[in-house]
Amino acid sequence: MSNSIPVKRIAIFGSTGSIGTQALEVIEQNSDKFSVEVLTCNNNESLLIEQALKFQPNIVVVTNTGKYAVVKEALKNTDTKVFAGEKALEEVASLDIYDLMLAAIVGYAGLKPTLNAVKAGKTVALANKETLVVAGDIVMRTAYEKRVPIIPVDSEHSAIFQCLVGEVRNPIEKIILTASGGPFFGKKPNFLVNVKRDHALQHPNWNMGAKISVDSATLMNKGLEMIEARWLFNLQPDQIEVLVHQQSIIHSMVQFQDGSIKAQMGLPDMRLPIQYALAFPKRIPNDFPRTDFKKIRNLTFEEPDVRTFRNLALAMEALNKGGNLPCILNAANEIAVYAFLRNRIGFLDMTDVIEETMQRVSFLQNPTLDDYLESDAEARLFASDLIKL
Ligand code: NAD
Ligand code: MG
Numbered sequence: 001m002s003n004s005i006p007v008k009r010i011a012i013f014g015s016t017g018s019i020g021t022q023a024l025e026v027i028e029q030n031s032d033k034f035s036v037e038v039l040t041c042n043n044n045e046s047l048l049i050e051q052a053l054k055f056q057p058n059i060v061v062v063t064n065t066g067k068y069a070v071v072k073e074a075l076k077n078t079d080t081k082v083f084a085g086e087k088a089l090e091e092v093a094s095l096d097i098y099d100l101m102l103a104a105i106v107g108y109a110g111l112k113p114t115l116n117a118v119k120a121g122k123t124v125a126l127a128n129k130e131t132l133v134v135a136g137d138i139v140m141r142t143a144y145e146k147r148v149p150i151i152p153v154d155s156e157h158s159a160i161f162q163c164l165v166g167e168v169r170n171p172i173e174k175i176i177l178t179a180s181g182g183p184f185f186g187k188k189p190n191f192l193v194n195v196k197r198d199h200a201l202q203h204p205n206w207n208m209g210a211k212i213s214v215d216s217a218t219l220m221n222k223g224l225e226m227i228e229a230r231w232l233f234n235l236q237p238d239q240i241e242v243l244v245h246q247q248s249i250i251h252s253m254v255q256f257q258d259g260s261i262k263a264q265m266g267l268p269d270m271r272l273p274i275q276y277a278l279a280f281p282k283r284i285p286n287d288f289p290r291t292d293f294k295k296i297r298n299l300t301f302e303e304p305d306v307r308t309f310r311n312l313a314l315a316m317e318a319l320n321k322g323g324n325l326p327c328i329l330n331a332a333n334e335i336a337v338y339a340f341l342r343n344r345i346g347f348l349d350m351t352d353v354i355e356e357t358m359q360r361v362s363f364l365q366n367p368t369l370d371d372y373l374e375s376d377a378e379a380r381l382f383a384s385d386l387i388k389l
Helices: 018-029 043-057 065-074 086-093 108-119 129-146 157-162 210-216 220-232 269-279 308-320 326-340 347-360 369-387
Strands: 008-012 034-041 059-062 081-084 101-103 123-126 150-152 171-179 241-245 250-256 259-266
Touching: 008 018, 008 065, 008 086, 018 034, 018 043, 018 101, 018 347, 034 043, 034 086, 043 059, 043 065, 043 150, 059 065, 059 086, 059 241, 059 369, 065 081, 081 086, 081 241, 086 108, 086 123, 101 269, 108 123, 108 129, 108 171, 108 326, 123 129, 123 269, 129 150, 129 220, 150 157, 150 269, 157 171, 157 220, 157 250, 157 259, 157 269, 171 308, 210 220, 210 326, 210 347, 220 241, 220 326, 308 326, 326 347, 326 369, 347 369
Parallel strands: 008 034, 008 101, 034 059, 059 081, 101 123, 123 150, 171 241
Antiparallel strands: 171 250, 250 259
16 A cells, blocks of 8 residues: 555564564554564563564564573574573663564563663553553653653553644643443452452453453552553643543543543454554554444443552552652552462452552652662562562
């Protein structure tokens, strides 16, 4: 179609995850527009190898160094270079071999590679919300200085981003982040106390990685998204509202100073915000299922129950106080979620671990990057100790 447009070279950090694999589907359907230059994973070497043989990237990185030999061997007859380890992950992010990084690693592990991409002047399509929760001020300031676009992939933030196209000079009055409510919407603590891993991994509207699925069940995900939105769109905490909308058709809304509200809608399908971020500013055609309002009929809206889902209240506290508190919240949450996934603690225990860690790790109002790294380590240690990991 558009032969004159050069192929965009994509680096997918976290290519074996839910976002990473869906991004590769989008790229496969649009091989005239995108090429795959970098693929990375933590542990799933067999899927990484399969992806590398199919998409023939320039470089693959496996963070777990124990998997290097098997990946190297499997790709020995190809032109793909193989690296392993955390340092390699960070260094490859700085290389001038790609145009856009899809930041699709889960958790704090995504921070350094993503920050390196920004420093190297690379456009970032950001799924890895924890990066902005931990060090949003530093990441966004660096992006501003380097004139690097950060294009959200998270569906809510993609919705807001899309609503803001053409509104550069019009201030936002507030944004309304919609939440599906997760698998335990309407439940009370006497139910939640018995919830187990497999139950929490069943999300009604989205099929996602394990960590974000648990975060959606506790509503921590929405709290992380409030903090993510604060940095992406340069908002004050009181400009960010959360509204439960169980159908996940309205992906979020922006209210302007005249009271007018814009919403972005569609079926819940992450390929849509992924594709939008990769192709921005263009929209490209696809054959994904279309929304049929006659079938949906009702769109409902409710207040989130922050008394039951206290993780959301804790995230709001971190958002309001700022400093290193969101970083501490995030670290404690990562530890708590992984302990819950290994059946080491209960569903409601996660909240106690996060709350106590937030109270105990020293608060810093204006942290440097090193302060964030130290707060993260300190919070992890404290939370692990509480759980006796
Ligand atoms: P996932 O668990 O399915 O995949 C995570 C990816 O990161 C994998 O490729 C894994 O190999 C890699 N990884 C994990 N730990 C790592 C480490 N320590 N070092 C290097 N790489 C590591 O997760 P996901 O659901 O695809 O989510 C990825 C990110 O996107 C998360 O931040 C999540 O919040 C965000 N997100 C996901 C969805 C979704 O629908 N899945 C929606 C919105 C936002
Ligand atoms: Mg989201």
